[in-house]
Amino acid sequence: MNNPVFLSGLNKIYSKFDIFFVDLWGVVHNGIECYSDALKALKNIKKSKKIILISNAPRPSDSVQKFLNKIDFSKKFYNLLITSGDLTRFYLKSFTKNKYFYHLGPDRDKSLFANLGLKKTSLNNADFVVCTGVNNNRDNLNKYFSILKKIKKRNLQMICANPDLIVHRGDRTEYCAGSIAKLYEKMGGRVKYFGKPYKYFYEYIYELIKKKYRKNINKSKILVIGDNLNTDI
Numbered sequence: 001m002n003n004p005v006f007l008s009g010l011n012k013i014y015s016k017f018d019i020f021f022v023d024l025w026g027v028v029h030n031g032i033e034c035y036s037d038a039l040k041a042l043k044n045i046k047k048s049k050k051i052i053l054i055s056n057a058p059r060p061s062d063s064v065q066k067f068l069n070k071i072d073f074s075k076k077f078y079n080l081l082i083t084s085g086d087l088t089r090f091y092l093k094s095f096t097k098n099k100y101f102y103h104l105g106p107d108r109d110k111s112l113f114a115n116l117g118l119k120k121t122s123l124n125n126a127d128f129v130v131c132t133g134v135n136n137n138r139d140n141l142n143k144y145f146s147i148l149k150k151i152k153k154r155n156l157q158m159i160c161a162n163p164d165l166i167v168h169r170g171d172r173t174e175y176c177a178g179s180i181a182k183l184y185e186k187m188g189g190r191v192k193y194f195g196k197p198y199k200y201f202y203e204y205i206y207e208l209i210k211k212k213y214r215k216n217i218n219k220s221k222i223l224v225i226g227d228n229l230n231t232d233i
Contacts, residue, residue: 010041017223020045021205022078023196024055024064026227031169034073042077051078052209054224056195056231058132058161058177059085063111080212084195085112087204088130088161091194092116098127102156104147105132105177112161123150130159131184133177141175141183148184157190163198164231178231196232 007013025031028038045051057064061081068074068081093116100121103113109132113120123129129151134144151158160181167174181191195201202224210217226232 010045013223014045014049016221017049018221019050019052019209019217019223021052021054021202021222021224023224023226023232024053024057024068025164025167027225028053029068029071029073031167032071034071039073039077046077046079050080050209050213052205053078053081054083054196054201054205055081056084056162056164056176056178058088058105058109058195059083059111060089060114061086080209082205082208084162084201085109087201088112088159088194089116090204091192092118092130092159096128100125100127101159102126102129102151103132104129104144104151104158104180105161106135109133109161123147123154126154126156128157128159130161131177131180132161134175134180137169137172137174139175141179144180144183148180148187148189151184152187152189155190157192158184160191160193161195163193163195164228196226197230 022028022042028034028042042051055064061083063085064083065081089112099117100119102123103120112130112132158181160177162177163181164176165178165182167176181193185191206217206219224232
């Protein structure tokens with residue numbers, strides 16, 4: 001790997017790329033409001049380039065779009081939005097033979113399961129677990145040891161719909177599904193991750209944009225912009 005190059009701005013490399021994969025949380029907004037400089041940059045980039053927003057939100061992209069509208073981030077700033085929730089839905093619909101799942105996460109993520117033909121059930125009756133995050137934004141991970149032990153006792157596979165470990169909502173740090181999944185792995189549990197930084201997610205995005213724009217796309221012409229080496233790169 002080459003040594004990293006430190007840039008004073010995107011204008012130094014802008015002309016080398018045709019498509020920009022841009023992370024949302026931490027790059028465009030902080031969970032409460034948008035970064036004004038980021039919006040200015042996106043507006044300028046979109047004049048001649050394609051902007052694909054990529055997010056580890058464990059919900060379908062149309063659900064995330066509703067949130068973006070609330071913080072005044074409209075479609076004029078980008079061409080396409082793809083989430084880890086979209087990929088998780090694709091997997092659950094296409095490759096999951098078992099129908100009964102246990103949802104570990106808040107009710108606000110229930111749109112992830114809409115119209116998939118799956119059945120939410122108790123842990124004792126579940127074939128697998130889908131983790132979308134902590135039940136309460138202020139929860140500590142210690143709260144989940146007990147339920148993870150029960151999941152491990154049944155040797156259930158966990159589907160992690162958001163590999164992020166933490167996010168910063170304003171000035172507050174919150175745990176994400178990735179932290180719960182890593183804890184389950186340390187206990188010997190089996191986890192399948194959907195989202196950044198996993199190759200499967202980027203391949204999924206690449207195939208979607210090839211289909212949308214009806215042409216082969218040179219991967220060397222794609223620039224990925226994120227805020228965290230662990231979960232973006």
